């Protein structure tokens with residue numbers, strides 16, 4: 001039985017581990033924290049998953065909150081002007097639902113399931129020297145430690161990385177009494193964008209203590225008018241400042257937040273990071289290499305909610321490639337080839353993120369304007385969050401966009 005070690009019990013590592021375990025592999029997870037420490041630890045990114053990722057979780061029996069958590073089936077994207085006026089909206093149903101489950105709850109339950117099914121779970125903060133020792137004991141070592149320090153072992157890929165500094169400062173709050181006072185149960189994910197300031201994103205959030213609330217993610221452009229949270233230290237303070245910001249910059253959205261409360265004073269996350277793509281393989285010596293997965297190697301800004309979706313899809317692809325490889329050695333050439341296969345998909349994801357992080361090109365504005373008039377375009381755009389590869393080439397190129405729009409706007413001629 002082939003032995004696989006996975007460093008990090010997060011979105012990609014656990015998914016990969018459980019998938020391989022189901023296929024008969026001998027799998028060991030090395031995690032810096034116990035399941036209980038993860039559950040009782042600080043909040044992580046909201047990680048709204050779109051339907052293709054949810055289906056991958058369902059295949060493994062990991063969709064444990066299918067009947068309890070509020071899933072959303074619509075997407076609203078609203079645009080405002082910097083002087084506080086509402087500009088326009090794109091609204092569409094999503095073809096299949098998505099959901100955001102607190103990762104602390106997910107990882108806790110998934111670790112229990114992994115161990116129950118025969119997986120080995122070791123608690124240790126992996127260091128670079130541990131990695132070399134692991135390559136001697138295992139057929140393959142995969143590093144899934146997210147943004148943690150081990151990622152720095154993986155060299156930046158300058159050809160694939162487009163950022164030198166954080167594109168946004170992030171504040172995420174878990175709130176209640178939002179949209180519908182008394183009860184937060186709503187069926188849409190909403191992204192509100194103000195040119196030059198940033199974006200706010202809201203969606204239902206199933207918090208680890210079985211509280212159905214919402215997350216509010218604020219993506220402020222550094223130095224812009226939304227960038228006001230540096231001094232705020234508590235959840236209550238962050239929410240107060242958020243409301244002030246909403247009242248002045250997005251008054252057309254303010255009402256939905258007027259009565260919002262934070263569910264606990266520590267139910268927040270605040271920080272920033274530079275999006276980066278790293279080379280997927282670390283050569284520890286002339287014969288030993290390790291392979292990176294998830295945020296360790298492809299770290300995107302959460303503006304279009306892709307990191308967790310990518311981590312899930314990458315875990316699924318890596319598992320398929322591991323199984324296909326049979327008894328052959330997992331050498332560096334195989335590792336690079338496996339990552340490259342995923343990059344064929346993720347290059348679209350990364351481009352999609354960058355389009356949202358940049359001031360919109362005129363042809364992108366044309367697509368958005370066309371989406372107001374033509375529901376099919378709105379639907380293509382909104383459903384593209386589930387599979388960003390489907391947004392290209394038309395979202396990435398002026399000429400392709402023109403052809404796409406005219407194809408969708410031209411009425412079909414009746415025959416005869």
Ligand SMILES: Cc1cc2nc3c(=O)[nH]c(=O)nc-3n(C[C@H](O)[C@H](O)[C@H](O)COP(=O)(O)OP(=O)(O)OC[C@H]3O[C@@H](n4cnc5c(N)ncnc54)[C@H](O)[C@@H]3O)c2cc1C
Pocket residue numbers: 007008009010011012013030031032033044045046047048049124125126127144145146147148149150170171172217269293294295296302304305306307308309310311
């Ligand atoms: C504010 C915010 C909002 C987000 N919203 C979304 C969203 O809506 N949709 C979406 O798809 N994505 C979203 N993301 C991104 C998503 O959360 C991540 O991309 C995803 O969790 C990455 O999975 P991963 O497996 O690479 O890392 P993680 O899930 O972070 O797991 C890494 C694990 O490794 C462990 N670890 C670290 N170092 C070590 C070590 N040395 N030894 C052992 N273990 C170690 C950590 O404790 C952790 O448990 C968001 C991110 C942020 C910051």
